[in-house]
Amino acid sequence: MFVHEMSIRVRYGETDQMGYLYYGHYAAYFEVGRVEALRSLGLSYKELEEKSGIMMPVMSMQVRYLRPGFYDELLRIQTAIRKLPENDITFHYEVFNEKDELINAATVKLCFILAADRTTVPVPRSIVEALNPYFE
Amino acid sequence: MFVHEMSIRVRYGETDQMGYLYYGHYAAYFEVGRVEALRSLGLSYKELEEKSGIMMPVMSMQVRYLRPGFYDELLRIQTAIRKLPENDITFHYEVFNEKDELINAATVKLCFILAADRTTVPVPRSIVEALNPYFE
Amino acid sequence: MFVHEMSIRVRYGETDQMGYLYYGHYAAYFEVGRVEALRSLGLSYKELEEKSGIMMPVMSMQVRYLRPGFYDELLRIQTAIRKLPENDITFHYEVFNEKDELINAATVKLCFILAADRTTVPVPRSIVEALNPYFE
Amino acid sequence: MFVHEMSIRVRYGETDQMGYLYYGHYAAYFEVGRVEALRSLGLSYKELEEKSGIMMPVMSMQVRYLRPGFYDELLRIQTAIRKLPENDITFHYEVFNEKDELINAATVKLCFILAADRTTVPVPRSIVEALNPYFE
Numbered sequence: 001m002f003v004h005e006m007s008i009r010v011r012y013g014e015t016d017q018m019g020y021l022y023y024g025h026y027a028a029y030f031e032v033g034r035v036e037a038l039r040s041l042g043l044s045y046k047e048l049e050e051k052s053g054i055m056m057p058v059m060s061m062q063v064r065y066l067r068p069g070f071y072d073e074l075l076r077i078q079t080a081i082r083k084l085p086e087n088d089i090t091f092h093y094e095v096f097n098e099k100d101e102l103i104n105a106a107t108v109k110l111c112f113i114l115a116a117d118r119t120t121v122p123v124p125r126s127i128v129e130a131l132n133p134y135f136e
Numbered sequence: 137m138f139v140h141e142m143s144i145r146v147r148y149g150e151t152d153q154m155g156y157l158y159y160g161h162y163a164a165y166f167e168v169g170r171v172e173a174l175r176s177l178g179l180s181y182k183e184l185e186e187k188s189g190i191m192m193p194v195m196s197m198q199v200r201y202l203r204p205g206f207y208d209e210l211l212r213i214q215t216a217i218r219k220l221p222e223n224d225i226t227f228h229y230e231v232f233n234e235k236d237e238l239i240n241a242a243t244v245k246l247c248f249i250l251a252a253d254r255t256t257v258p259v260p261r262s263i264v265e266a267l268n269p270y271f272e
Numbered sequence: 273m274f275v276h277e278m279s280i281r282v283r284y285g286e287t288d289q290m291g292y293l294y295y296g297h298y299a300a301y302f303e304v305g306r307v308e309a310l311r312s313l314g315l316s317y318k319e320l321e322e323k324s325g326i327m328m329p330v331m332s333m334q335v336r337y338l339r340p341g342f343y344d345e346l347l348r349i350q351t352a353i354r355k356l357p358e359n360d361i362t363f364h365y366e367v368f369n370e371k372d373e374l375i376n377a378a379t380v381k382l383c384f385i386l387a388a389d390r391t392t393v394p395v396p397r398s399i400v401e402a403l404n405p406y407f408e
Numbered sequence: 409m410f411v412h413e414m415s416i417r418v419r420y421g422e423t424d425q426m427g428y429l430y431y432g433h434y435a436a437y438f439e440v441g442r443v444e445a446l447r448s449l450g451l452s453y454k455e456l457e458e459k460s461g462i463m464m465p466v467m468s469m470q471v472r473y474l475r476p477g478f479y480d481e482l483l484r485i486q487t488a489i490r491k492l493p494e495n496d497i498t499f500h501y502e503v504f505n506e507k508d509e510l511i512n513a514a515t516v517k518l519c520f521i522l523a524a525d526r527t528t529v530p531v532p533r534s535i536v537e538a539l540n541p542y543f544e
Contacts, residue, residue, distance in 0.1 A: 012443070012453075013294045013436045017287040017343055018251075023194040024167070024285050027160030028421045035420070035480070045420075046480040057204065058159040063197045071289055072443070072454040115154075148307070148317075149300045149432050151425040153479055158421045164285045171284070171344070181284075182344040207425055208307070208318040290523075295466040296435030303432070330431040333471045340465065387426075 002081045002134040004037035007074050014071075021069030026095070027061065030108050033079040034091045041130040049115065054124055056110040059088060067103040074098055084135045085123040087111065138217040138270040140173035145210050157205030162231070163197065166244050169215040170227045177266040185251065190260055192246040195224060203239040210234055220271045221259040223247065274353040274406040276309035281346050293341030298367070299333065302380050305351040306363045313402040321387065326396055328382040331360060339375040346370055356407045357395040359383065410489045410542040412445035415482050422479075429477030434503070435469065438516050441487040442499045449538040457523065462532055464518040467496060475511040482506055492543045493531040495519065 008029050016022040035045050048054050069075055076096040081089065088111045095104035112121050144165050152158040171181050184190050205211055212232040217225065224247045231240035248257050280301050288294040307317050320326050341347055348368040353361065360383045367376035384393050416437050424430040443453050456462050477483055484504040489497065496519045503512035520529050 009440075011436055012288055012439050013296050015289040016284055017289060017291045018191050018193065019289040020193060022163075022285045023197065024160055024163030027158075027163065028419055031160070031420050032417075044480070055154050057154065057156065058201050060201065061159065061197070061199045065194050065196065068193065072452070145304075147300055148303050148424055149430045152420055153423040153425060153427040155425040160421050164283055167284050168281075180344070208316070290463050290465065292465065294435075295469065296432055296439070299430075299432030299435065327426050329426065329428060329476065330473050332473065333431065333469070335469045337466050337468065 002037070002041075002131055004033070004040050004079045005076060006033060006036045006079075007076050008032060009074050010069055010071050012071055019068075019070065021071075021073075023063075023065060026063060026065075026104055026106065027108075029075070029077055029095065030061075030079075030091065030093050030106060033077040033093060034108070037079040037081070037091070038127070038130075043126060043130055048124065048126075052124060053115045054112050054121065055115050056089075056112055059109045059111050061106065061108045063104065063106040065104055067097065067101055069095070069097065069103055075103070076100075081131060081134075084131055085127065087120075087122055089123060089127070138173070138177075138267055140169070140176050140215045141212060142169060142172045142215075143210050143212050144168060146205055146207050148207055151207045155204075155206065157207075157209075159199075159201060162199060162201075162240055162242065163244075165211070165213055165231065166197075166215075166227065166229050166242060169213040169229060170244070173215040173217070173227070174263075179263060179266055184260065184262075188260060189251045190257065191249050191251050192225075193249060195245045195247050197242065197244045199240065199242040201240055203233065203237055205231070205233065205239055211239070212236075217267060217270075220267055221263065223256075223258055225259060225263070274309070274313075274403055276305070276312050276351045277348060278305060278308045278351075279346050279348050280304060282341055282343050284343055287343045291340075291342065293343075293345075295335075295337060298335060298337075298376055298378065299380075301347070301349055301367065302333075302351075302363065302365050302378060305349040305365060306380070309351040309353070309363070310399075315398060315402055320396065320398075324396060325387045326384050326393065327387050328361075328384055331381045331383050333378065333380045335376065335378040337376055339369065339373055341367070341369065341375055347375070348372075353403060353406075356403055357399065359392075359394055361395060361399070410445070410449075410539055412441070412448050412487045413484060414441060414444045414487075415484050416440060417482050418477055418479050420479055427476075427478065429479075429481075431471075431473060434471060434473075434512055434514065437483070437485055437503065438469075438487075438499065438501050438514060441485040441501060442516070445487040445489070445499070446535075451534060451538055456532065456534075460532060461523045462520050462529065463523050464497075464520055467517045467519050469514065469516045471512065471514040473512055475505065475509055477503070477505065477511055483511070484508075489539060489542075492539055493535065495528075495530055497531060497535070
């Protein structure tokens, strides 16, 4: 299993008039979580797109909103990959507030497609190789 | 069962560099879908908040991304309530593109809380009464 | 002078915890305003990009926030082109709330570039021709 | 004069299909810039709202888009206060890309209002005192 952690501070424009981090913005946090998780493995999503012509569209997302997130809170995003990816890759998320309470839990599954013709391809070798040590 | 339909045109700022409607923006479309569904029943979410002091935070969301949404497409949002709500309310969504292809299917569950003390309350009577005719 | 009007309803996720339409979201409304203004002239920005390979990046924006916009308000967006465009095009915006009060006034200037090599080009002939009748 | 610097990485969802950081998202970056500038002075905007009941709505914004911002770039946001605020406060922004090129220059003016009755008040004493040393 591979686990990565990082923090994101809630922006004012991400709150709504309920005073909560708007439920739609967690998706952007999850995106940042997985990009930084990959970067910590030496993988750049930007280069994957630019050099390999591979894009990663999202196939599905499940989110449970357990507690609200608030303005200016430094949320801790825990991103985990629980099994070695083959045809698609699943990220498991847990978001904690500054009191270390779990406020959100989510799963996001992405696939790999060629930008050129939008056909599905298996997970790139570079990702498998970077993750391999965590699943031996 | 209660079903409502409306359309939303994809804004340029809602696309990403993949050329797709960004996966995080569907949540906002679902919000618009349920607000307009309630409005078609004679219910105003704005008034619910202002007059009854009741807010509806989201408890969970499941989304399946079947096909991409593209810039300037007029997407058809179908919002359904499949059972009479009691303690929470679940909206089922289907999003269709201009070729009438299903591009997205989702479920969003919300609860009801008092703005004053953030305690959970049952579904407001006005919502039950407006929905009742569809479940007899 | 060419003037176009349309309405946009403020989404919940576009409010902030101050209860105002967040100041950063007006830019998206202005985008919708000019796209719909062009569409009313028989011009599709989407086709401009796809068929002519021309994109319109924003060069500058000035915004005055006169009154807040609120959730669920149906805002009226007035988009004006005050002079026939040559090398760039300037849109003048006035946003009114449901009480017909001016809440926002803005100016957005865009240029035209070729997607292929990102070089600047003059305003496309189709736009000049569509606007010509309003400036005779 | 008071100057503060910080960095923000461009998120995927903040790009548009032109491959640029969408022009409307700079406003959120400016918000983060001024909040962090204030925090570096020992001032918390969150506490200002919660403890003093003072909110800071934006009065005006001018933005010049000089070069595009791109996905995954770590943009450097320079936030400056050029004169001691009295009734309102003006932030001057310069945004640089990783090549240290100026890509965006902006000015944002905010005022101070009481949350309770939305009346305008002068700049809070705590802000003047924190800034005073930079203007002597």
